[in-house]
Amino acid sequence: MSELDPEALAVLLPRLRTVIDGGLLVLIWMVQRIVYPSFLEIHEDRLQAWHARYMPAIGSIVGPLMLLQVAVILLQVVLFGRPVDLISGSLVLAVWISTAVFSVPCHRRIEQGRGDRTVLQRLVLTNWPRTILWTIIFLVGWW
Numbered sequence: 001m002s003e004l005d006p007e008a009l010a011v012l013l014p015r016l017r018t019v020i021d022g023g024l025l026v027l028i029w030m031v032q033r034i035v036y037p038s039f040l041e042i043h044e045d046r047l048q049a050w051h052a053r054y055m056p057a058i059g060s061i062v063g064p065l066m067l068l069q070v071a072v073i074l075l076q077v078v079l080f081g082r083p084v085d086l087i088s089g090s091l092v093l094a095v096w097i098s099t100a101v102f103s104v105p106c107h108r109r110i111e112q113g114r115g116d117r118t119v120l121q122r123l124v125l126t127n128w129p130r131t132i133l134w135t136i137i138f139l140v141g142w143w
Helices: 006-039 044-080 083-111 117-126 128-142
Strands: none
Touching: 006 044, 006 117, 006 128, 044 083, 083 117, 083 128, 117 128
């Protein structure tokens, strides 16, 4: 197959998006409701070691999904250019910005052994925008 069939892509990409967006939706809600709150239950002297195991494990799941999500949405924007694809792209960009501005600094503090209760509560609180955004992204993908 030397050329991509636009009709086949018009069917395949939304299905692929549903799988990717659905995976990220389930993952973010589990992180928000279970994983991040559990950080508050881990004793400070064990948190840094636990976090050092957690980050590569979760990263190996969420990283590829986030990159695939970007790739699929970019393809949809380039190939179809529908407003809904542009909206999805904008929402994904907002997730990435939220991750960089709020989540990454909290995780860095934990990595450095400075993950006190305030940092952990901030991590839970500032993860809500990503949770809401990924929920909206999933719903928009159905549109």
